[in-house]
Amino acid sequence: MMTILDALYLLVGIMFAATAIINLRDSLNSKRWKSAGFWGINAIIFIFGRYLPPLANRILVIVMVLLAGLGGLGRSGKPETSLEQREVRASRFGNRLFIPMLLIPLVTMLGTFAFKSLTWNGALLIPAGSSTLAPLAAGHDAGNGAGGRRKPLVWRRSRLSGLGAGGG
Structure with missing residues (x-):
């Protein structure tokens, strides 16, 4: 049975997936691939995180931290x-x-x-x-x-x- 919280996680995950797509399509953003990767990983965690093993979630979070911490997120031109x-x-x-x-x-x-x-x-x-x-x-x-x-x-x-x- 899906709870309200599960539905909210799904909704937020879909929003993050859409943000990844928007970033991927932004040809004026020099860091669009890394930005899209960050938001895409975030979407995966929110949508599928409960089905992934804890180690997989941890690795995904570490990759997100590396992407953001090493300047992987960029602004549109x-x-x-x-x-x-x-x-x-x-x-x-x-x-x-x-x-x-x-x-x-x-x-x-x-x-x-x-x-x-x-x-x-x-x-x-x-x-x-x-x-x-x-x-x-x-x-x-x-x-x-x-x-x-x-x-x-x-x-x-x-x-x-x-x-x-x-x-x-």
């Missing part, structure tokens, strides 16, 4: 937005810009209290000791949803480039 464009966007959103950021801890805190004793047919929906992970993922999704009407995989790069973070 796509041009970023200008300072004027960022200021126009910031003035348009005003203080509403902080709503997504504030939703994450709020939903996490409320969900942690609510999920501690949530059961279905007498079984806990969230395994004991993991009652914070599912609300954290839900808070992240609520923050993403409040941040705009576009789909996350479509608007990720444009939103990040508006903050001067590039992508990948």
